[in-house]
Amino acid sequence: MASSTFNIRPTKSTRSILCGLLFATIFLIFLQPANSAPSCSGNSNNGEVSDQTCVNGVVLDWCHQQVCGKGPGEPCGGRWLENGACGENMFCACGVCNGCNRLLQCYSNLKC
Secondary structure, eight states: OOOOOOOOOOOHHHHHHHHHHHHHHHHHHHHHHHHHSOOOTTOOOOSOOSTTTOTTOEEEOTTSOEEEOBOTTOBOOOTTSTTOOBOTTEEEETTEEEEEOTTOOEEOOOOO
């Protein structure tokens, strides 16, 4: 009994098409997050953001605008900081600000 094997080798044109499709797919994957990022046009500070008016300190949002930081136990983070950034001396873990603010109000829960 004779066994037969087939050697299928892609031609240059097949390789070119596959490389083109791979490049197009990768390009579209990287393009998608940029299209879904929030727009920064029209955003401006209302002048009420300062160390005196923000108990948790002043931080920068996604659009690099100064905003009041979130306090201990408040929701934070997100892909584009849509839930806000934690104030001074605090950090975002598990979607919640952990640490203490200037008034020594504290929150700590690092178990997600």
